[in-house]
Amino acid sequence: MNFDLNIFYIIGGALVIIGIIGFIVVTATAEVSKKKLVDKLSKDY
C-alpha cells in the first residue's frame, strides 16, 4: 500500500516532535532547577 501524505500527518508529526522536545526540555530544565532549589533548601534546613 502506498503512503499518501495528508494534513493529519503534518499536524500529528508536528505535535509529536513538539511533545518530545518539550518533554526533554522540561525534564532537563527541571533537573537544573531542582538542583538549585535543593541546594537552597539544604541551607535553609
Place this chain on the structure above:
Amino acid sequence: MIQEGTVLNGTYVIQKPLGSGGGGSIYLAYHSRLQKHVAIKKIHEVGMVPEDILRREADILKNLRHSYLPQVFDFLVMPSGVYTVMDYIPGWSLKELLDSGHKFSEKEIVKYGTQLCEALTYLHNQNPAIIHGDIKPANIMITPEGNIVLIDFNISAFTRSDGKAYTFGYSAGYAAPEQSREYQRLYGNPNTVTESSAEASRGIPIDYRTDIYSVGATLYHMLTGTKITKAPDGEVVTSAGNGLVFILNKALSENPSKRYANAGQMLAAFRSIYKLDKRYKKMEARRTVLQIAFVLLAAVGVITLYFGYRKSQTDLVAKYEKCIENMVEARADGDFEAFEDYYKDAIEIDSERADAYVERADMLFELQDYEKNIEFIENDVLNTDGLEYSSDIGYVYYMLGLCYFETEDYSNAVAAYRNALKYDKTDGNVYVQYAISLARIGDLDKAVTALEDAKKNGASNALVNLTEGEIKLAEGEYEDSVASFDEAIKEADTDYVRMRSYIMKAEAIRKLAANTDSEAAIEKYREAGEVLKAAEIAVSSAYKTAILQREAQCFIDAYNISKETEDAHQAIAALQAIADTGYAEHSVYDNIVILYQNCGELDKASEVLAGMQDKYSDYYAYYKRLAFQEILLQNEASANTASYDAFYEYYTQATELYSTVDQTDIEMNQLDSLYNDLVARGLL
C-alpha cells in the same frame, strides 16, 4: 539516693547526682584508676528483670559504638543495686537549654532531629533491637561541639521474644500516649495493679514507634518552647517549614500505625526534608504537569498520525476501488488501452491486493487470449509477494486452469485446478473443471470422483451434464455423451457453459463420424457443423470465434470427403465470419484462399490474397500462397501465354523470408519441387 563520696566497686567515687528518670538515677562519678569522670546510672527496675538478662543486655550495651551515644564500659551488680557505667558527656542537657529559654532555630531542630534519628536507627537495628523508651530533653546532651548525645538507656528496653520491649515508667509530655495510658492502667490505680500484677511486673510494652513519638515530642518542645501535655488529636504542629511540620505531625500521630515505623524511616524523612517543602513540591508539581502536558501533546500527535494513516489508507482504498470500477467500465466499453492504464494505476496503489489482477485475468480470458493470460497469471500474479494470502488466489488458479484447458494443456490445467481447490474446497465449478481436465488426460477414475465432489458442492446441473458428457466422451460412449451435452445445453446458465456444451456436442458427433462409412461421415460432419451454427446464435459474440473455428473445421472435414462446393462454402462462410471480427490470424485467410482454390474459384482466392497484402507483406506464408495461386492461374492459361515470372518473384520472396524463421513447413518443400520442375521444363 547515693551519698556523695560513696565509692562503688572500689573504683567509682560518686560526686553528685546528675538527674533521675523512669529508668533510674544518674550520678557524676570519678574513675579513681583512669582518673576521669564517668556517669553512673543506678537502675530502678532491678528485681523485676532477672540478673542474667540484665548482665547479657549490659554486655550488648558495652559493645555499642556510635557518635551520638555514650560509651558504656562497665556493669556493676552490687548489694546496693545494679549500675551501668558510661562516658560522662560534658556540655548541657537539652532540658537545661530549654529551661534557660534558649530558642532553637528550625535548622538546629532539623540537625538535632537528624542526629537523634541516626542514634535511634543504630539502636533499633541492634539484635535484639534496643528501644530507648525514655527520650526527652533531659536525656539529650548537647556537646560543646554542638552535637547531641543520647543518654540514659533503659537497660530493660531490649525487644523480647514477643517483638516488644518493656519499661516501667514514662516521662509525661514526651512519652507516647499509649505508653502513658498503659502506665496509668498498670500503675496509676492500686486496684488495677493488684488485678494485673503479672502484667505490672512485666512492664509497659513499647516499640520503635514509642521512641518515634518521643523524638517528635522533644523536637516539638524545641520548636514551640512548650511540651505536649495531653495526647494530641490530628495535626499538632502548624507553623515552621513544611517539611518539619510534616515530619513532626507524622511522628506525633495518636495512632502508632500512622507514625514512622522505625527510626530509619524518620531519618530518611529528615535527610530528604527538602522534598517535603512547599517550594520543592510546587516545583515538582509544575514539572510533572508540564511533562504530562507534553506527553499528552505527543500522544495527541500519535493519535493524529494514526488518523492520518487511516485516512491515507481509506483514500488509497477509495482510489484503488475507483480504478477497479474504471477497469470494469473500460472492459465493458472494449477500451482495452484505458483498461491497461487503470490496471497499472491500481497495481501502483496496492500491488498486494488481488482485485486488479483478477479483473485483468477475467478480461484476458474474455478476449480468449489464453497464452497471454497464462503468462500474466504465472509471472505477474502468482509471483507477487503478499498475494499468496489473498482469498482470491484460489480463483486466480481456477482462471489459470481454464486458460490451460483452452490451450489444450490439460495436465497443467489439472495442476492449476488442484491448487485452486487447496484454497477453496467448496466450489463446485472448480471440481467440474478439474473433472473435465482429468477426463481429457484419461484419468477417468479421478474424474468420476471429482464429478461426485462437484455434485456435493453445488455444481449446477448444466455443468454436471457437461462433465458427464466429457467423461463419456473420454470413455468412447459418444452417443451417450451427445445426450449429456444436449442436457447441458438445455440447462446452461452461462454463455461459457453453453458454448462449451455446443462445442463438445459437435466434437462427440465428429467422433461418431470417424466410425462410419464415407457417406455417413459426411452427414455427421455436416450435423456437427449445423450444431455449431446453432451455437452461433445461442451464445454471445465473445465466444463466436471459438465456435466458428470448429464449425469451419467440420465443413472442411465434410468437404474433404464429399468434395462438394457447398461444404467448402459453408467452411468459407465460417472462416470469413472470423475474419470479419478483425482479430483473425493468418491461417484463417490462408484457409479461405485454399478452399477457394480447391473449388476452382481462383478470382475469389485472388481477391482474398489482395486483401491480405497490407497485413502480411512481411510473412513468407503469404508469398508461398501467392506462388501456389500463380501456378494455378498459369495452369489455366494456354501454354503460349503462361508466364511464371510472377511465380518466380513470389517464390523468391517466400524462400528468403522463410530462411529467417525457425519453422518447418512441408508446403515450402512442395514449392521447391514446383520451382525445380519449372526450371527442369525450361519454363524458368
